[in-house]
Amino acid sequence: MHIILLSGGSGQRLWPLSNNVRSKQFIKIFKKEDGTYESMVQRVYRQIRAVDADATVTIATSKSQISALCNQLGSDVAISPEPARRDTFPAISLAVSYLVDVQGVDRNEPVVVCPVDPYVNEDYFEALRNLSDLAAAGAANLSVMGIEPTYPSEKYGYVIPRSKDQVAEVETFREKPDAKTAAEYIARGALWNAGVFAFKASYVLDKAHELMNFTDYDDLAAKYETVKKISFDYAVCEKEPKIQVMRFAGQWKDMGTWNTLTEAMEEPAIGNAVLNDTCSNTNVVNELNLPILCMGCRDMVIAASPEGILVSDKNQSSYIKPYVEQMDQQVMFAEKSWGSFTVLDVENESLTILVTLKPGHHMNYHSHEHRDEVWNIISGSGRTIVDGMEQKVHAGDVITMQAGCRHMILADTELRVIEVQLGRDISVHDKKKYALPAGI
């Protein structure tokens, strides 16, 4: 099975755990059997492997997510990066083109496209394999998954089938209706559109060449910014007469708001938190190194990260977006391919961060125009390169770097560094990257 996972954009709705640089699929909130936690993307990736060890998984995502994906899934994960945001049709076309032109998948093989963030069990991925087999059989050009609805939701699109068979021809798609219309659809056997499609690679490639002028993957990637924004639903589904839908009745939860996300939590609290016995239906996710004490909280979600603290009634939490948009959103925590950083202190002319590098990893070779930096190595061992000079470092060493000098740090073991930045105009944009020094 070839799966393209669509890893969507930045999220405000799960603030302070999601933000401009961290999407909800990267929040480690789901408990594994070994007691540690995994994110949605880690969970989905693991579940696919469990159902089909030979599946090829390609993640279609924006450039800004590559670091977090490599951090969470390992650096050999297959990624089809979108050079710009152009909606789902160009994104899926680019990923299918990547599969065929870069990975050498046969044009006649089936491909399944699925969002990265459903909260599901393994039966869902078994259903994806069935959907892939349907696409291979070729009775229709497009096979979609339809979720058996549990209530007349206004949040989802609907697929209306011609029959109540397990696999049926699609009569039509309907965008998010009001509750009354949704109830009528459901009475007619309609299903929720989960955004899951299967098709032969050639089908989407042909559509792509029809609508966009390109030769192969490299060419499409190069001119990606110039292609028209258009959704897969609009460009393909609505115009295709031969579509079939396969029913799925297993668990399928949309983790889009704190209210729904906390339903998937196996315990009231993740992180350092105490809820006294007068709390009820309350969940805490604490990513800070501070204890949270909750007393007498009812129907609440409390989430804390270096970005901020949310204390909200669960129902109210779905109205969070405008409040988060008004906030001054300095990035206080980020996962990078080489590790992570957390902002510890912000002053007018200095910024102090904790940098953690994974063993064997290194940051870019770079310089800053407007700030000096000091590295205080607090644990581990590695090497620094400053203006070409390599030096072994370990806990207790201090390296000072003037503005303009080129520098990087490499971790031999896990390396933790307190980095003090000093200057009048400290900005993430003040960064010049260079080719790695010889020998690295």
Add this chain to the structure above:
Amino acid sequence: MHIILLSGGSGQRLWPLSNNVRSKQFIKIFKKEDGTYESMVQRVYRQIRAVDADATVTIATSKSQISALCNQLGSDVAISPEPARRDTFPAISLAVSYLVDVQGVDRNEPVVVCPVDPYVNEDYFEALRNLSDLAAAGAANLSVMGIEPTYPSEKYGYVIPRSKDQVAEVETFREKPDAKTAAEYIARGALWNAGVFAFKASYVLDKAHELMNFTDYDDLAAKYETVKKISFDYAVCEKEPKIQVMRFAGQWKDMGTWNTLTEAMEEPAIGNAVLNDTCSNTNVVNELNLPILCMGCRDMVIAASPEGILVSDKNQSSYIKPYVEQMDQQVMFAEKSWGSFTVLDVENESLTILVTLKPGHHMNYHSHEHRDEVWNIISGSGRTIVDGMEQKVHAGDVITMQAGCRHMILADTELRVIEVQLGRDISVHDKKKYALPAGI
């Protein structure tokens, strides 16, 4: 007027803003006319000065509070430090002895003793002056203040007067009763015991010499740890036949719990916080550099400091004590006479703190046996002395100190320093102090 302010012990009830090293009277929560905030002790000190510019104010407190008192009231505040905790009779005796033996107050002058943490207006301090005048007039040996009760509280002791006159003889004192008994007391004209006493200095000194064997202030301070623990109520009030009570009907609030403290807040939030319009009767005190967003919170208090985060129903908040006692209470923030520090990062073998020194101030000259330290100066200018070597420092300078070396830092302007501590056994107890180097 001579006032002795009793500045009581550490507080758990207002966690995370009070803790083992910061008592509730030091939390800056009360808005001044200029828009800044002051603590209870600052408010009381300012109010006394407003009512009686010539009042001498002596603060009876434990050694652990001296730094915070100097930080908040200035270093020329008169403090009578208790060498150990020996309850209120030895504490008041020591402070009166300090007034007479150290400050040269005449033995016949009246002295008023009052707790440092009532939330009151200036009329309360005018009443204290009247109480002082009553003590000077000498119709009774002891004059106490009685608060007109507003409800049959089980939290306070009661003073039962012989008449309903403004000033009356005291018939008896009663410890905290149940609500029914309290109502009976109130029907008989009883008043709340606010812990405010006035007397001639000689009266308490004579009692002190009766009960404790000492010559003068220095001698009592030297043998303080050996004296018996006993309360002023038990040692003096209960045995004294000639006591009068003066009624006080002005505002008097006990700020002992979050529930009562938030009643004194003039606005819903202090610090970086947003409450949406579905919040009601909710207060936020945020001492962190992170935004707090509250949605749909009803009757809640949310308090955040480097020690932790409390999210509590207001009524529930009075049951906080056992939960706080169970917490691992590393001190994350402290006010010192020279400034303050905040813990930024805690690792197995390192601790990173932000140190702020006030202009003209300096820390002790000291060394550590088990840790190296690095000072990253991030703003301001000053001088460091390391093993006797003085050096001018300013933003951008880095000073490294090996375990064992003697060091201190002096601020010429406000100085901010990221201090990185490195070692296996980092502890506040690993500190040896030395006499200041010559010339400091």
